[in-house]
Amino acid sequence: MRRAAERFQVAHTTAARWAGRYRHGGERATDDRSSRPRHSPQRTSRAVEEEVLRLRDEHKIGPLRIAGRVPVAASTVHQVLRRHHRPSLAACDRATGEPVRRYERHRPGELVHVDVKKLGRIPEGGGHRVLGRAAGRGNQARACGGGYLCLHTALDDHSRLAYTEALADEKAATCAAFLHRAQAWFTGHGVTIERVLTDNAWSYRKNTWQQACADLSIARRFTRPWRPQTNGKVERYHRTLLDEWAYQQPYHSENERQQAFDDWLDWYNFHRPHTAIRGAPPANRITNLPESHT
Structure with missing residues (x-):
């Protein structure tokens, strides 16, 4: 032996x-046999487990806060929640507590998310991040270069490849013209847009948007009312854009910030590791790219 x-x-x-x-x-x-013991005399009582589950379902709180209300450790609460198949709070909808339904299209271009994010302009000389709150507040007026820009974005569901433009407004004609340019940009990167998903803003409900989709042979889809999570991929992209470009450093003018945008977008599409696609940049999911971007 x-x-x-x-x-x-x-x-x-x-x-x-x-x-x-x-x-x-x-x-x-x-x-192979299970390593689970036949008897667990120290297992948490059923009454405590029921109280843990009640607190989680009613108050939507995590193990640390639950442990402050029941006589067990946070690690024990975590084990109870896992044993009863309760997902983590990060994977649940904040309003309802229901698990978030995640999806991903099978090929590039099958679905493209389109959305608009408003962004405050930086007046000449800098805003509050450069001058401080008191001095920067006086530069918010349009006459001083203030007001808002509208960041129009088209983002591919499968690859997360993104195309963004900073435009003056979000009127129907502006949105339709943006879609034409976005379609040309994606075509240049080997992606054929089959359908677009937008929210129910009036710009996307007008005939101008409908005609633009028809001219480009693109089917249009809309999110459920009051459910921005359906368009969550482009919403999350906008948060990344604000963190890593728009508010990443103090800028002294809007022109200075816009000059930095093209480099950031190239970094995002071709070099930046994306956690939702296993650390690869979005371009890695696109085939037949005209340039290697190495």
């Missing part, structure tokens, strides 16, 4: 255990 154990590089006690199983039950007895 010891020589056999040495031959297969296992402990002799492990070899003896497997041999004993085989002698008593044959080959079927060598199947």
Whole structure:
């Protein structure tokens, strides 16, 4: 037995255990068995488990806050929640507590998310991030270069490849013209847009948007009213855009910030690791790119 154990590089006690199983039950007895104990005398009581589940379902709070209300540790609360198949709070809708339904299209261009994000302009000389709150507040007027820009974005559901433009408004004609340019940009990167998903803003309900989709042979889809989570991929992209470009550093003018945008967008599409696609940049999911961008 010891020589056999040495031959297969296992402990002799492990070899003896497997041999004993085989002698008593044959080959079927060598199947993997659960390591779960037959008896758990120290397991949390049913009453405590029910209280943990009630607090989670009614108040939508995590293990640390639940542990402050029941006589068990936070690690025990976590085990109870996992045992009863309660997902983490990060995977649940904040309003309803229901698990978020995640989806991803199978090929590039099958669905493109379109949305608009308003962004405050930076007046000449800088805004409150450069001058401070008191001095920056006086530069918010349009006459001083204030007001808002509208960031129009088209983002591919499968690859997360994104195309963004900073435009003056979000009128129907502006949105339709943006769609034409976005379609040309995606075509240049080997992606054919089949359908677009937007919210129910009036710009996307007008005939101008409908005609633009028809001219480009693109089917249009709309999110459920009051459910921005349906368009969550482009919403999350806008948050990344604000964190890593728009508010990443103090800018002294809007022109200075816009000059930095093209480099950031190239970084996002071709070099930046994307956690939702296993750390690869979006361009890695696009085939037949005209440039390598190495």
